[in-house]
Amino acid sequence: MKSPRFITFFLISLIIFSCSTVPLTNRKQLAMIPQSELLAMSFAQYDAFLDSTHLSSNQEQVEMVKRVGRNIEGAVVQYLFDNNYAQLLEGFNWEFNLVEDNQANAWCMPGGKVVVYTGILPITQDENGLAVVMGHEIAHAIADHGNERMSQGMLQQYGGVALSVALQNQPAETQSLWMMAYGVGSYYGALLPYSRLHESEADHLGLIFMSIAGYNPEASISFWQRMAAASGGQSPPEFMSTHPSNDTRISNLQKWMPEALKYYNKNDGGSSGNKSGGSGTGSSGDPKKVKIGG
Numbered sequence: 001m002k003s004p005r006f007i008t009f010f011l012i013s014l015i016i017f018s019c020s021t022v023p024l025t026n027r028k029q030l031a032m033i034p035q036s037e038l039l040a041m042s043f044a045q046y047d048a049f050l051d052s053t054h055l056s057s058n059q060e061q062v063e064m065v066k067r068v069g070r071n072i073e074g075a076v077v078q079y080l081f082d083n084n085y086a087q088l089l090e091g092f093n094w095e096f097n098l099v100e101d102n103q104a105n106a107w108c109m110p111g112g113k114v115v116v117y118t119g120i121l122p123i124t125q126d127e128n129g130l131a132v133v134m135g136h137e138i139a140h141a142i143a144d145h146g147n148e149r150m151s152q153g154m155l156q157q158y159g160g161v162a163l164s165v166a167l168q169n170q171p172a173e174t175q176s177l178w179m180m181a182y183g184v185g186s187y188y189g190a191l192l193p194y195s196r197l198h199e200s201e202a203d204h205l206g207l208i209f210m211s212i213a214g215y216n217p218e219a220s221i222s223f224w225q226r227m228a229a230a231s232g233g234q235s236p237p238e239f240m241s242t243h244p245s246n247d248t249r250i251s252n253l254q255k256w257m258p259e260a261l262k263y264y265n266k267n268d269g270g271s272s273g274n275k276s277g278g279s280g281t282g283s284s285g286d287p288k289k290v291k292i293g294g
């Protein structure tokens with residue numbers, strides 16, 4: 001029989017070796033699910049979701065979602081390579097789809113599998129607004145928030161010891177944890193809203209990613225104001241009540257804005273080429289009028 005001391009040692013080792021670090025914020029997090037397992041589940045669930053839903057046939061909007069997605073993908077790849085986090089992108093297979101659905105929602109599953117719902121487009125209004133949403137959702141995936149939620153769920157459910165058992169021999173339990181962590185809207189029901197910590201982190205990373213991609217980060221403030229006005233009591237799971245209060249969110253965005261604008265203004269001179277795409281559909285964003293550090 002194993003001694004309690006051995007089990008404690010095993011548990012502590014498991015947890016220590018299951019820690020990773022979130023890019024940009026450098027927060028240590030629990031991430032017990034191997035990337036290969038996560039991606040396999042993600043790709044299967046993503047395809048199943050797409051089979052169960054209607055893709056938008058509005059070519060202009062579909063192209064916009066793919067264009068903004070690819071630009072943010074480029075920014076994420078650049079940021080992670082520049083900051084020695086390239087390994088986080090292993091096995092990624094980016095995809096950006098627009099589905100016909102009235103919910104004001106969007107999400108990104110592990111490996112860069114993004115869905116935007118048509119119902120959020122009236123709130124995003126233009127490509128800068130869409131970049132806020134897609135940057136935020138992609139940031140949740142890059143910061144591995146789903147893995148962290150699944151790992152916390154596993155610790156609660158199995159005490160951490162039976163990770164491999166849970167993954168290999170109890171597919172139903174693993175599946176239900178997956179659904180809790182990643183469930184996609186009303187289709188699956190039981191989605192846990194992200195915590196405030198995760199939301200703030202996604203706001204911060206998303207702001208930097210959109211700025212590197214050439215989209216005006218100041219659009220984030222007006223987007224979240226429109227989102228708050230539009231979602232009175234009817235928020236979809238990803239935008240539910242554990243989000244930071246709108247005031248907190250906006251004061252955080254303002255705090256990070258000088259950092260974001262440095263990345264955004266670096267794009268001047270046309271090296272990235274996304275800036276015209278970012279502001280070309282009705283945005284009034286003009287980086288020259290921006291007051292840095294105010």
Ligand SMILES: [Zn+2]
Nearest residue numbers: 194199202238
């Ligand atoms: Zn979020």
